[in-house]
Amino acid sequence: MKVAIAGGHGKIALLLARRLADAGHEAVGLIRNPDHADDVVAAGATPVVIDLEAASATQVAEAIGDADAAVFAAGAGPGSGIDRKWTVDRDGAVLLAAAAQLVGAYRFVVVSSMGAGQGDPESDDVFQVYLAAKGEADDAVRASALDWTIVRPGGLTDDPGTGKVTLGESVGRGSIPRADVAEVIAVALETPSTVRTTFEVIGGDVPISEALSTLTPGPLAG
DSSP: OEEEEESTTSHHHHHHHHHHHHTTOEEEEEESOGGGHHHHHHTTOEEEEOOTTTOOHHHHHHHHTTOSEEEEOOOOOTTOOHHHIIIIIIHHHHHHHHHHHHHTOOEEEEEOOTTTTOSOTTOSOHHHHHHHHHHHHHHHHHTSSSEEEEEEEOEEEOSOOOSEEEEESOOOSOEEEHHHHHHHHHHHHTOGGGTTEEEEEEEOSEEHHHHHHTOOOOOOOO
16 A cells, blocks of 8 residues: 655654654655655655645645545644644645645545534634644535545644554544654554544543444445
């Protein structure tokens, strides 16, 4: 399987790229900064430089090429302002979804956020706008023809992965290692029961593959 990862230099993306490469898959990391290319290569992926805030869907489609799947793991980052929550966290996901449909990369995973859709889009608080933007992105992906999965992790840590989680429609507040989020994505890509599902995930006691197998695929859009 060939998987295109937007936000290819992010911590989750690099962990995912390594996980996919070690499993014999091909990963493509979409990055804005060419200086990050070496890190992407070191993680086992092929870097492709493209700016999601400036590119068209056709240009992004060319960047992901013949990918079988796409993962939106990009984000404006904690130091960014309100405007970029819309242009990256929302519009970037919508753009990647459009590009994925153009090339037939119908398997699509979004790294969203616990609380997505609960923010106030009119607020001057950056985090409130971030949650609103993530919610609008999730809604747009759910309305598409893609075989989507929306992963909403709790607080992210750099602790070693445990391989075990708690997941469901609502699981309460908690944290999860980025390594386990990457593993959830990698397993979800090949688990049919996760198609058209939205779930929260935090650290827990259930092996990831077992937890994902309990999900029920959702209906097609429309």
